[in-house]
Every structure is written in C-alpha cells, then in structure tokens.
Amino acid sequence: MNIPARGSLLGIERLEAKEILGLLKLARRMNPQKARPLLRGKRIVLLFYEASTRTRSSFEFAAKSLGAMTTLVQSSGSSIEKGESLLDTGYTLRAVGADCIVIRHPSAGAPHLMAQHLDIPIINAGDGMHEHPSQALLDAFTILKHKKTLKGLQATIIGDIFHSRVARSACHLLTKFGVKLTLCGPPEFVPEVAATLVPGLRITRHIEDALRGTDVIMLLRVQKERLAGQKIRLQDYIARYQMTTARLKLAKRDAIVMHPGPIIRGLELTAEVADGPQSVIVDEVHNGVPTRMAILARALGKAK
Amino acid sequence: MLTAKSQKRDSASLLIKGGHVIDPAAKINAAMDILLRDGRVTEVALPNKIRGGADQKFDARGLIVAPGFIDLHVHLREPGQSYKETIASGTAAASASGFTSVCTMPNTQPVVDTAEWVAWLRNPERGAVVNVFPIAAATRGSRGGTLTDFAALQRAGAVAVTDDGKPILDDDVMRMALRLGAEVNFPVVQHAEDTRLTENCSMHAGPTSFRLGLRAMPAAAEAAIVDRDVTLAQQIRESRLHVAHLSTADALKSVRRGKRAKARVTCEVAPHHFTLIDENVGEYDTNFKMNPPLRSAADREAILVALADGTVDAIATDHAPHAAHEKQVEFERASFGITGLETALALAITRLHREQKIPLTRIVELFTAGPARVFDLPGRGSLVRGSHADVTIFDPKKRWTFEAAKSHSLSHNTPFDGWQFTGRVVATIVGGKIVYRIE
Numbered sequence: 001m002n003i004p005a006r007g008s009l010l011g012i013e014r015l016e017a018k019e020i021l022g023l024l025k026l027a028r029r030m031n032p033q034k035a036r037p038l039l040r041g042k043r044i045v046l047l048f049y050e051a052s053t054r055t056r057s058s059f060e061f062a063a064k065s066l067g068a069m070t071t072l073v074q075s076s077g078s079s080i081e082k083g084e085s086l087l088d089t090g091y092t093l094r095a096v097g098a099d100c101i102v103i104r105h106p107s108a109g110a111p112h113l114m115a116q117h118l119d120i121p122i123i124n125a126g127d128g129m130h131e132h133p134s135q136a137l138l139d140a141f142t143i144l145k146h147k148k149t150l151k152g153l154q155a156t157i158i159g160d161i162f163h164s165r166v167a168r169s170a171c172h173l174l175t176k177f178g179v180k181l182t183l184c185g186p187p188e189f190v191p192e193v194a195a196t197l198v199p200g201l202r203i204t205r206h207i208e209d210a211l212r213g214t215d216v217i218m219l220l221r222v223q224k225e226r227l228a229g230q231k232i233r234l235q236d237y238i239a240r241y242q243m244t245t246a247r248l249k250l251a252k253r254d255a256i257v258m259h260p261g262p263i264i265r266g267l268e269l270t271a272e273v274a275d276g277p278q279s280v281i282v283d284e285v286h287n288g289v290p291t292r293m294a295i296l297a298r299a300l301g302k303a304k
Numbered sequence: 305m306l307t308a309k310s311q312k313r314d315s316a317s318l319l320i321k322g323g324h325v326i327d328p329a330a331k332i333n334a335a336m337d338i339l340l341r342d343g344r345v346t347e348v349a350l351p352n353k354i355r356g357g358a359d360q361k362f363d364a365r366g367l368i369v370a371p372g373f374i375d376l377h378v379h380l381r382e383p384g385q386s387y388k389e390t391i392a393s394g395t396a397a398a399s400a401s402g403f404t405s406v407c408t409m410p411n412t413q414p415v416v417d418t419a420e421w422v423a424w425l426r427n428p429e430r431g432a433v434v435n436v437f438p439i440a441a442a443t444r445g446s447r448g449g450t451l452t453d454f455a456a457l458q459r460a461g462a463v464a465v466t467d468d469g470k471p472i473l474d475d476d477v478m479r480m481a482l483r484l485g486a487e488v489n490f491p492v493v494q495h496a497e498d499t500r501l502t503e504n505c506s507m508h509a510g511p512t513s514f515r516l517g518l519r520a521m522p523a524a525a526e527a528a529i530v531d532r533d534v535t536l537a538q539q540i541r542e543s544r545l546h547v548a549h550l551s552t553a554d555a556l557k558s559v560r561r562g563k564r565a566k567a568r569v570t571c572e573v574a575p576h577h578f579t580l581i582d583e584n585v586g587e588y589d590t591n592f593k594m595n596p597p598l599r600s601a602a603d604r605e606a607i608l609v610a611l612a613d614g615t616v617d618a619i620a621t622d623h624a625p626h627a628a629h630e631k632q633v634e635f636e637r638a639s640f641g642i643t644g645l646e647t648a649l650a651l652a653i654t655r656l657h658r659e660q661k662i663p664l665t666r667i668v669e670l671f672t673a674g675p676a677r678v679f680d681l682p683g684r685g686s687l688v689r690g691s692h693a694d695v696t697i698f699d700p701k702k703r704w705t706f707e708a709a710k711s712h713s714l715s716h717n718t719p720f721d722g723w724q725f726t727g728r729v730v731a732t733i734v735g736g737k738i739v740y741r742i743e
Contacts, residue, residue: 013515087632107634108517109588117632128636130517165517196511 004115007299011131026294037067058288121299136169138291150177159220184210323364328669329686340693372404372694374675377620384413392431397712399740402729404694411469417441419460466493482543496529527554534562547571551596553606572620590638618675625715653727693736
C-alpha cells in the first residue's frame with residue numbers, strides 16, 4: 001500500500017495544527033464572488049455514493065470558482081450500479097483524466113482505500129461514521145469569524161455522536177487547538193467509549209450541565225430511523241436534549257449555535273433557536289465554499 | 305543433509321539422527337534418534353543406539369524433532385472456491401509450515417454436510433500432500449436447523465462437526481448436536497458468535513472501532529455463546545464441546561469453569577489472536593480483518609496466560625485464504641479471514657517462547673498432543689513406537705523474514721508480510737516420506 005498523494009485530505013485526526021491553520025488562512029483569502037483561475041484546466045471528480053446537498057454543491061462551486069472543470073459521478077446512473085468496485089471506479093476516473101477525486105461514501109475508510117491505490121489527491125467528503133474533515137474545517141472557520149481564538153473556548157456537541165462523522169472530525173479539530181469539549185446525549189448516542197477518541201473529552205447526560213458557560217454549541221441531526229432501533233423514544237429525546245430558547249440562556253450570552261445540517265426543526269432544536277440571533281447555521285453553509293476552495297487549492301498544489 | 309542409500313529393501317525407512325526430540329505426549333525432551341519404517345515410528349532411542357541401516361538418513365543436528373503438527377482449523381476452500389485455495393495448494397502450504405495433518409472446515413460451496421463430500425475431500429485425486437481430516441457440517445447446509453447424519457459422516461472419515469463461519473445459535477439445536485455428538489463420540493466445534501449482536505460489524509468493539517467509525521462486535525457476543533455451550537456440555541453426559549478460535553478473556557473464564565467441572569470442553573487459539581490487537585487494524589487494513597476480530601490488549605493478555613497455564617488445548621491457524629479482489633475493497637465489505645499456516649510456528653516461537661518465555665515443550669504440545677487429543681486422532685500427535693510416521697523438524701533459532709509473495713498458498717492475505725521471525729520449519733515428514741524440506 002502506498003502513501004496518499006500530497007494534498008489528500010482524508011481526515012482531521014492526522015493533520016497537524018499548523019496544516020489546519022494554513023488551510024483556514026487560505027480559506028480567508030478565498031472569495032467565491034471573485035473567481036481566481038488558480039485551477040484552470042484541472043479536472044475534479046465529485047464521486048458521491050451517498051446523498052448530499054451542501055457538501056456536493058459547495059465543492060462544485062468551490063472548484064468552479066477556481067476555474068477547474070468538474071464532473072459528478074453518483075452510484076446511480078454509473079457503472080457502480082453494475083457492480084464496479086470502488087478501486088476500479090477510481091482507476092477509471094484516473095484514466096479519464098481526473099486530477100483530484102472528492103469522495104463521499106457510506107463505508108468508513110473508503111477514501112483511504114482510494115488514496116492508497118491512486119496517485120492523485122483524494123478528498124474525503126464524508127466516509128461512513130468516520131470523518132467529515134471539510135465540515136470540521138468550515139466549522140472552525142465559522143467559529144473564528146465569531147470568536148478571536150479557539151484556545152480556551154468551551155464547546156459542547158449534543159446529539160447522536162456515535163453515528164456522526166461530523167462529531168468525530170470536530171472532536172479531533174477542536175481539541176488540537178485547546179478547546180474544552182463536552183459531549184452530551186443519552187448512552188445510545190454518546191457511549192462511554194466516545195471519551196477515548198481524544199484526550200480531555202468530557203461526557204455528560206444532562207444538557208443543562210453541557211450548556212453552562214459554553215461558547216459554542218454544536219447540534220447534530222437526530223435520525224428518526226436510528227432512534228427506531230434504540231431504547232430511547234423520540235419524545236424523551238426532545239424532552240431531554242432539544243435546544244430551546246430557555247436552555248440556550250444557560251450558555252454564555254454570546255454563545256453561537258451550530259449545526260451541520262440538514263436540520264429538523266422541532267426535533268433537535270426549535271425553530272426559534274434555528275432562526276435566532278445566536279444561530280450561525282446559515283453562515284456555516286456559506287463558509288463551506290471558501291473553505292473547500294482552500295482544500296482544493298491545497299490539493300492541487302496551487303496554495304500560494 | 306539427506307543421504308539416500310541403496311533401495312534394496314522393500315520397505316522404505318528413514319533414520320532421523322542427531323536431533324533433539326520433544327514429544328510431550330511421551331514426556332520426551334532429549335537427544336534421540338528416530339527410525340521410521342513403513343509409515344510408522346519403529347524406534348526411538350538414545351543417540352547412536354539404533355542398529356541396522358535405513359534407506360535414508362536425516363541429519364537433524366541442532367534441530368528439534370517433534371511429532372507432526374496438527375492444525376485443527378483450516379479453510380482449504382474446496383469444493384467450490386478453488387480460486388482462493390485448493391486441497392493441493394493448501395496442503396502444500398501446510399507442509400511448508402510443519403503441519404502433517406490439517407482439519408478442514410465445511411463452509412465450502414456446497415457445504416460439506418454429507419458422507420459423499422467427506423469422501424470427496426479425502427480422495428487422493430485432490431492431491432493432498434499432508435493428512436486431511438474433514439470436519440463436517442453440524443446442520444444441513446450449516447443453516448442451523450436440522451442436524452446432519454453424524455454417524456454417517458464419521459464413517460466417511462469426518463473427525464468432528466461444526467457450522468464454522470456461523471454459530472449454532474439456537475439453544476435446542478446446540479443441545480441436540482451435543483447429545484448426538486455424545487452418542488457417536490463426536491466433538492461439536494462451535495464458532496462462538498451471537499450474530500444477533502454482530503450484524504454488519506467488521507471489527508472488535510472498542511476505542512479503535514469508535515475512532516474508525518466502524519460498527520463493531522462486542523466481546524460479549526463470543527462470551528455469551530461460550531458460556532451457554534459450556535453449561536450445555538456440563539449438562540449432557542459424554543458430550544464434547546470444542547470452542548474454535550477463542551478470542552476473549554470472558555470466553556476463557558467459561559472454558560475454565562467447564563474444565564474444572566470435568567466437562568469435556570476444549571478450545572483452540574489462533575496465532576493472530578495471541579499476537580495482534582484491534583489497534584493493529586491501523587488505517588482500515590483489511591489484512592487485519594477476521595472473525596473473531598482482533599481483540600483488546602487485555603484479551604490478548606488473558607490468552608497468553610491461558611496458553612501458558614494449559615487452559616488452551618491447541619494452537620489452530622484458522623487459515624482463511626481470500627483472493628486479492630475480496631480484500632482490496634472497503635473495510636466493511638472485505639471478506640473476513642487471513643492466511644495463517646506459514647506463520648504459525650514462527651509466531652509461536654517468536655511471541656510465545658522468546659518473548660513470553662513459554663517453554664518449547666509446551667509450544668510443541670499445543671501443535672501436537674493437544675490437538676490430537678481434542679479430535680481424538682489415534683496414532684497422531686506423538687512419536688511413541690507404533691505411531692504414524694508424521695514428524696516435524698524445525699530450527700527454533702533460525703531467523704528469517706516472511707514474504708507473502710513467496711507463500712505456498714494461492715492467496716496472500718496475511719498481516720505478517722515482511723515480519724522478521726525466529727524459528728522455522730526445516731522438514732516435514734508425512735507417513736515416513738519427506739514432503740517438505742527447506743531449500
């Protein structure tokens with residue numbers, strides 16, 4: 001097996017803090033409104049084995065804002081439907097002339113497999129329950145628009161952490177910069193083993209405890225179909241963990257509310273919180289484009 | 305090393321001279337010469353005491369001479385999946401690994417659940433170079449429902465029954481299997497996995513699976529089944545339970561409980577489970593994916609203790625060859641299993657003897673007398689006079705590097721490619737014939 005090509009982004013876990021800072025700095029200089037043809041002539045494949053609205057469209061706009069060509073390959077309507085393996089799909093796309101592959105896949109580690117066998121940069125746009133590095137980066141970007149620095153901040157992630165790649169990437173990123181991080185939810189969603197992910201993670205079952213004095217609140221989508229198999233009932237979850245205006249008051253006055261989307265109003269949060277003054281949910285989506293421009297510019301060696 | 309004399313005699317004979325014999329069943333651990341004739345051990349004597357000539361002599365100076373190794377658990381993939389392995393290629397790999405006997409698992413295509421298929425496996429046309437002892441399916445098609453005809457399978461040459469690859473999950477079916485096994489003196493080999501807890505899982509449940517975002521098998525999925533089975537084995541007189549590829553500390557507790565109660569409960573451990581742990585999966589390396597999965601460091605520690613203290617009866621490889629295209633896929637989609645024959649002795653000597661200080665006599669026991677007892681293989685697992693002339697000769701000090709590409713197996717799905725080992729097989733003798741000799 002080979003080392004991933006330079007510029008690949010497989011996860012946050014193995015990135016050094018200075019690489020993350022470099023990407024964030026680059027993202028701040030990216031302006032989707034003012035196209036820069038940094039990647040003119042480059043071919044970027046968006047290989048999506050799973051549904052996506054935000055990630056896919058923002059990677060596409062990011063690529064096009066930099067002058068690259070993009071093509072979307074999805075599992076339906078491609079040879080994947082006919083049983084082509086992941087690696088054969090990768091070799092095919094490479095042969096077609098892909099300079100970079102952005103991949104979303106339901107299996108954890110799928111981007112790693114691609115990166116071990118292809119000599120072009122592979123960007124992980126979400127792999128199973130593992131990581132979603134571009135989301136963590138755009139979240140850090142968003143936090144830094146509202147807070148001076150990450151160091152010393154208190155943050156809490158509430159919801160289904162077990163199934164969440166967003167949560168895993170966020171845990172890696174935030175703790176690398178000295179954020180004091182609390183995970184909150186029922187044991188089905190936040191098992192004790194979650195605390196082993198990175199040193200210094202704290203787990204609490206009580207949302208009031210999680211929110212007190214916090215600067216950043218990250219909510220995760222509750223997937224009803226996942227609740228179905230669990231012992232926990234939807235109404236109980238809402239009663240114990242829904243983010244409401246009243247609960248929000250427990251956090252710092254200038255705390256921000258984040259959510260990677262898609263949000264389900266009335267479930268993990270109320271509409272008032274989603275649309276309230278402390279919500280930065282729309283900002284996050286907006287910041288996805290410059291962040292992904294930076295990721296692609298770095299991937300294709302044009303990060304100057 | 306080998307000198308052929310004139311072939312005047314009708315009977316083929318082989319004198320192994322100058323070696324150090326370790327035969328735990330006979331309590332021998334001394335410099336001895338051994339004479340093999342007509343497929344049997346005819347003399348074991350102090351150095352230079354064997355009179356008369358032999359057709360061949362084997363100079364075993366500086367080497368350990370042991371009873372032929374027995375592997376209780378291999379997948380040779382025939383019938384049906386000869387692109388992964390064949391009886392011929394798998395037994396060639398076995399011979400190069402010091403195994404003179406292998407017990408084949410029935411989860412082939414079709415499943416070996418009839419006397420005809422057992423006979424097919426034993427047919428010389430398969431090209432086996434070591435002894436093949438088929439283990440037949442315990443239930444028809446290994447579907448976990450109706451029991452197979454144990455007596456007929458036994459008459460055809462099967463040595464045990466199992467639904468390996470899958471557990472016998474249903475309490476009543478397991479109870480009936482142990483009862484019928486008791487009637488015909490057949491061990492029931494259990495792949496202990498509560499599959500209700502392991503659906504879509506691809507590794508052991510712990511910090512590593514959480515970090516990698518992989519659905520994972522709790523240790524309890526194994527321990528719960530072993531616990532139930534041991535309880536059943538205690539209740540059913542004369543029943544024989546053998547726990548395949550045991551991997552958890554809690555399952556060992558149940559096995560110890562059964563043994564203390566004098567139930568006929570045995571277990572085997574695979575070299576990868578005493579060597580590796582879940583963390584070694586690294587970045588989704590599918591050569592570290594097997595079932596049962598690599599467990600926690602604490603589980604490995606418990607296994608090492610049980611190997612040393614006698615709780616474990618045998619080292620068995622669970623040799624599970626797969627083609628490259630079945631492993632070079634997403635971790636969750638990759639086939640379970642690794643090849644294991646050619647690294648078994650080297651791992652045992654390197655990890656157990658040199659690092660854990662387990663005596664060589666105990667290691668030889670785990671490859672010989674132990675497994676022979678588990679499946680009751682008469683005349684195997686010892687070099688006492690009259691035994692089958694199956695001998696394994698190895699150099700416990702030889703340093704070497706394992707290269708998967710040079711493997712004798714058709715498949716190369718091993719996590720040990722490039723590993724440096726101490727301890728290597730020098731020659732393998734089956735029925736008095738040298739079937740493997742190191743170049």
